[in-house]
Amino acid sequence: MPESILDQILKTKKEELAHFSLPEPMSQPKPHYSLKDALLRPNHQLGLIAEVKHASPSKGIFRTKISAKKTATRYASAGADAISVLTDRNYFHGSINDLIEVRQSVQLPILRKDFIIDERQIEESARIGADAVLLIAAALEPTALHELYLAAKARGLEALVEVHDAQELASLLNGFTPEIIGVNNRDLRTFHTNLHVTAALAPNIPRNAVLISESGVHRPQDVQFLLEQGTHAALVGEALICAADPKQKICDLFGKGVNAHVSRT
Numbered sequence: 001m002p003e004s005i006l007d008q009i010l011k012t013k014k015e016e017l018a019h020f021s022l023p024e025p026m027s028q029p030k031p032h033y034s035l036k037d038a039l040l041r042p043n044h045q046l047g048l049i050a051e052v053k054h055a056s057p058s059k060g061i062f063r064t065k066i067s068a069k070k071t072a073t074r075y076a077s078a079g080a081d082a083i084s085v086l087t088d089r090n091y092f093h094g095s096i097n098d099l100i101e102v103r104q105s106v107q108l109p110i111l112r113k114d115f116i117i118d119e120r121q122i123e124e125s126a127r128i129g130a131d132a133v134l135l136i137a138a139a140l141e142p143t144a145l146h147e148l149y150l151a152a153k154a155r156g157l158e159a160l161v162e163v164h165d166a167q168e169l170a171s172l173l174n175g176f177t178p179e180i181i182g183v184n185n186r187d188l189r190t191f192h193t194n195l196h197v198t199a200a201l202a203p204n205i206p207r208n209a210v211l212i213s214e215s216g217v218h219r220p221q222d223v224q225f226l227l228e229q230g231t232h233a234a235l236v237g238e239a240l241i242c243a244a245d246p247k248q249k250i251c252d253l254f255g256k257g258v259n260a261h262v263s264r265t
């Protein structure tokens, strides 16, 4: 099989880790913000994790000069429940400084989005002020994933464990049930994105896990569709980054006209 973009990203990550140094811990301890709790707020319809992302390998640069701080502040004032910050530099043009800036500007849980393959990245995430980290099943052997999950918990971080297909989900659940499971509608190997990926996997997600549908949410109908699958929250990047008025876009997507949550059977 030819090398996929995910393989390339993981190779670059390993190279970066060869010259890795940990940042100093934050001088002030920060309050604890729980991603899980933020997404399970009562009276909530579909929760929103709004993502700060400059570029992606499939789409290139979304906008020139995005201020992570301004973007996250706008998301927060529009009612986002949590912020995701893509910190990968090579493929997504992000940085840990983006997350540090966002931490200083919003009082919401922050998910650090990166390709985490080593415990040192967990420590780094805690030191820069993240509340949760992303762990990608397609990028990790099941035992390594479980070890990183436990390391995150031990360091006081939550972990969103991301799967993309039935096989990844089955092998994950064979080992343990994470508290927060993300279904990525985008195949990280082909970039093909389809919300039916969430629909197909939702019935097999344990009911006690928080279910987040990730990628490809652009229209109010998409939000409605995800609610009908029993999804708790959506992770939205591109649609908000590319919107002329992100606040309005959040209102259009998550505002009126969306029916109540349908529970998974």
Ligand SMILES: O=P(O)(O)OC[C@@H](O)[C@@H](O)c1c[nH]c2ccccc12
Binding pocket: 051, 053, 113, 114, 136, 162, 184, 214, 215, 216, 217, 235, 236, 237, 238, 239
């Ligand atoms: O921009 P979108 O299509 O709304 O997608 C956001 C988010 O789901 C996506 O950035 C993402 C989901 N899982 C990832 C893993 C690595 C990098 C990026 C991602």
